[in-house]
Amino acid sequence: MIRAVLFDLDDTLCDDTGQMFESIREVAGLVPGGDPEAIADGYWRISHRFWTYEIHTRPPEPLESIRELLWKQTLDEAGVAHAPAQLKLLAARYGEAREKTPPPFPDAEHTLAQLKARGLKLGMVTNGVSESHTGKLARLGLGHFFDTVLMPDLTGFAKPDPRQFHLACERLGVLPEHTAHIGDSLVSDIGGARGAGLTAIWYNPENKPRPESATEPHHTVQTLAELLEITG
The missing domain is CATH 3.40.50.1000 (HAD superfamily/HAD-like)
Known part of the structure; x- marks a missing residue:
């Protein structure tokens, strides 16, 4: 029983998927020198892998740090140059977009x-x-x-x-x-x-x-x- x-x-x-992808596309458009669609697809894939397969293998860490890491991996994969300040900005803007529940x-x-x-x-x-x-x-x-x-x-x-x-x-x-x-x-x-x-x-x-x-x-x-x- x-x-x-x-x-x-x-x-x-x-x-969540629909709202998440809207947020990703919005922030991907802020990346200078990159293809927004390719960056959005990359972040989606990398984020899905993290939250499905990696989150349970890592010690707890601030959400902002996780998002900065995911944007860094995305831009690295896309071959787009970036600075720490840019990663913080992307993570912050993404966090704001994700507040739309x-x-x-x-x-x-x-x-x-x-x-x-x-x-x-x-x-x-x-x-x-x-x-x-x-x-x-x-x-x-x-x-x-x-x-x-x-x-x-x-x-x-x-x-x-x-x-x-x-x-x-x-x-x-x-x-x-x-x-x-x-x-x-x-x-x-x-x-x-x-x-x-x-x-x-x-x-x-x-x-x-x-x-x-x-x-x-x-x-x-x-x-x-x-x-x-x-x-x-």
């Missing part, structure tokens, strides 16, 4: 409310850091639904590390086998949840094919409302 549900945040409760997905609030009404405990496990995601969660208006929120800079762990999932279960007072986790990443969310002994639910609204090499989820949903049936 499922007694608790853990949620990813970005691209699970709101469209998209609205929650249409069925997010209703689904969370229904799960709470049924007596399930809810947690959030995101790889976003507190410097950006505490405010994002507040702006989404969904924070009050969650009994606990875990972020890597506050716990010392990041998905797919099973310790992050086990810590969430411990805080909620439930066993992993009685807990489900839903997220859009086959690596961080599905691989992490299955590795920690949770029920793994892949949020796949666009019905994308799953690569053969990827971890198989226990369930796949295209809407958050489908959680109500799975947990019912």
